[in-house]
Amino acid sequence: MTIPTEPIGSIPRPLPLIEAVAASGDGADPKLEPLYDAAIRDTIERFEATGSPVITDGEQRKYHNFWTYSVHGLPNTAPDGFKIPFAAGHTRRMHRLTGGPFRYKRYADVYLDVAKRYAHAPMKQAIISPSALSLMYPEQEIPGYSREQFINDLLSEHEIEIRRCLEKGAHSVQIDFTEGRLAIKIDPAGKLLHSFIDLNNLALSRFSAEERKRIGVHTCPGGDRDSTHSADVDYAELLPGLFELKAGNFYIALAGEPDRVRVQKIIRDYMKPDQRIFIGVVAPIDPRIETAEEIRDRILEAAKYIPIEQLGTTDDCGFSPFSDDTSTSRDTAFAKIRARVLGTALAEKIIGR
């Protein structure tokens, strides 16, 4: 029997690339193309070397980060959107919409075009959720472009992006929904979370059941520079609502949870029969490289609560959601990934007996 294992997506960029991008100040500078290309090729080679059955391009080309890649450079945006504070004390700022209509600058399938030149293994593509981008619309209504219009356009653009990735042959499309726990942090009553879930479901409802089997949702406390923005939010407040999302796969950070058993029980209580739960078995923000045996044990533990037919493994988060994050090395990232793959295989052998 097989326990599917997938990465979340991002891999630390090579330092030369980070430095070159920083020096250029423009991630879309054409002069950077050779470096991007080399980074992507190297990432894919190293990914496949880990034995990963499903890989990504390490989001090497996503600038600036997993959240804003699709809108970076839009002429009707300003860089002074809302800030996301992290536990480590730094913040990341979102874009602000200044005018309509809202359209993506780029869809994530462009990354698949490049990656597929080098990849042999199935490719997974991570995209940002519409709920995350919904925070771009400012407090004051934009004249001539209502919030309602923006939401409609946002849903359409999100649907387009998913469809383009699926049509390009992506093994799966993962919606990064790290703002889920943040929503509870901001609105403990849960109304914000539910509005986020509603918004994502408004998009997911546009897909068939078959298509939704290839669509997943990733949730984590939000990792950046070995820090998080909402690790203090109890999963118990998130997970019941999370499983209302009409996705087929859920990628849930678990390795960094203090009480994984409790979380696994919550998962057990609220997961639905047509959902697969990929539990995070390695913690990107932890510099220690887990052993395959540790990971095996985590999987065996999870198998007590989550039916094996609905179980999968993943990383708690991407190793470098923001492109300039150098807190984790590429070597560490691939070593952890390797450990995940081996540990999952060990668990398969035991469970398969």
Add this chain to the structure above:
Amino acid sequence: MADDNEEKRLRSVLLQTANTILQARQRAEEELIQAKEALERKTGELAHSLSMMRATLESTTDGILVTDAGGNVMSVNQNLVDMWQLPRENIETMQHRQLLEITGRQFKEPEKFCARIEEIYASSPPETFDLLELADGRVFERFTKIQFVEERNVGRVWSFRDITKRKRAEEELRQQREWFQVTLSSIGDAVITTDTQGKVTFLNPVGEMMTGWNLAEAFGQPLEKVFTIINEETREAARNPVEKVLREGTVVGLANHTALISKDGMETSIEDSAAPIRDAAGEISGAVMVFHDVTERRRAERAMKEADKRKDEFIATLAHELRNPLAPIRSGLEILNLAGNDSVMAETARSMMDQALNQMVRLVDDLLDASRITTGKLQLRKERVELAAVVQSVVDTSRQMIDEQGHKLTVNLPAAPILLDADPTRLAQVFSNLLNNATKYSEAGGQIALSAETAGDQVIVRVTDKGIGIPAGHLGRIFEIFAQVDTALERSQGGLGIGLSLAKGVVEMHGGTVEARSDGLGMGSEFIVRLPITGAERRPEATPDGDSKASAAAKRRILIVDDNPLGSKSTAMVLRKVGHEVATARDGIEGMENAQSFRPDVILLDIALPRLNGFDTARRIRAQPWGKNIYLIAVTGYGQDEDRRRSREAGFDYHMVKPVDFSELKKVLSDR
């Protein structure tokens, strides 16, 4: 502070966004409810449609199978189940392939049937049509059609129709048509059929031959183009009878004297009739015309008319010719009545009557010979003869007539004897005929030449005269029986016109030929007879029957049995005159009675007798003790070998041909 403001703005944005999302969700839910209601309505309509479809499926007489794109059975109707003897339970949960396992068994070649369905699934044609012949003799038509919904292939409908009865009916109709065509093609007459528009629909082989059109060319053509007819006498176009048939629905025959002009211009005399063809409802569905070639029949009719005409002419001539010798006989009798003791007058009368009688005998003999030649019953008595002897006897016989006409006859024969294998009597008859004609048909004082020469293995005998000649148009018919040149001289000479025909017949029976030549009227004639020569030694002439015993006429008791009283009386007179005792009887029974009472030495017994014919009379006489030694002589008009044989078998001792030749009778009696 700034962070508080930012947090407030963030909350405001989040709240507004949440409200917007809520509204969007509510709209979506509303739309979902509406969609659900619409779906429920559609579902209801669909359910109704499905019910209607189900009812429609069940109402059709065809068997219907509906499969989806994946080959799963979606729907079947009861007719399909019945046609293919399928299990009704769970059929709509089966795959089409499972049904094939049941239906395929009903074919002689199940794999072929299944392969075709696999082909349909693989190639996915929009529509298909196949004819299925099951092992039990049933025949189905199978139609299939892809079902498209919003341009998407959602499956296929398979429709089966049992056409076994129709196929059988078609086969019967085909066989009937074939039988009909074979029959029409086999009959000896030409047959053409047309549709109601007068266009050709059928032409049999005889029709093809006569019209010059083959069926493929003629099919669909207007009848008048294929069947072109004219009036033989006026030469004007005639209307075909089918027009009237189609118009009036009656049977029509062509007018007389119609000729068909074929495609290549050949003209043929025809007779025909046409009739309407009616369908089962009695409506005219076309016309049939039957015609045949009557060219030979018309020719035969014309020949028969001509023959009748010539026969009538001959009878008239015969009557005339027979009257000729009757006149001097009657006159002679009158002279004898008046002669008294004038023996010279009596002798003159007798001589005249004798000549007339001989003339009549010759006429009758010629007629009989002509008949025998025509019917192949003339028999030759061939022997080795010398041509010169035959010619001499002919010249001797004809001399008197030649001299009377003042003609000069030259005879030129080769010095060396020419031997022939011939009947001397008949050969003499031929040359006599030619010589007599030359004599008759030359003006007085004419010149006649008879010559002979050898040419290889033939002898060529020519009889040439400078008489009336023969017109060119008559030369070809000169040897036909009853043919006479219609000239004053010929008419004045009389005759039946059968002499040359007889001569030709006799010469050909000898293996020779005869031809006539003339440069025209008044230019004389030449008749050339060619005969094969034989190289055998000439047999010595048979001596005339002078070796017979010269005997005095012994007195005999002679019974004459003849139903001709004149003949019987005259013969009796002659016999009594020479000293015989004579009795007569008029029929076979009286003959028997008189023979028993009179006990004659000799009986002259006619054959054609009333009450008891001559043969039976002879048998009865021979059966009597007193009749065994009586000399029976059959007297009859028939003298062929077969007649003589019958006479011998009946018990006759001698066979004599009428009229009785008294010198022959005298010899027979004296030999007795």
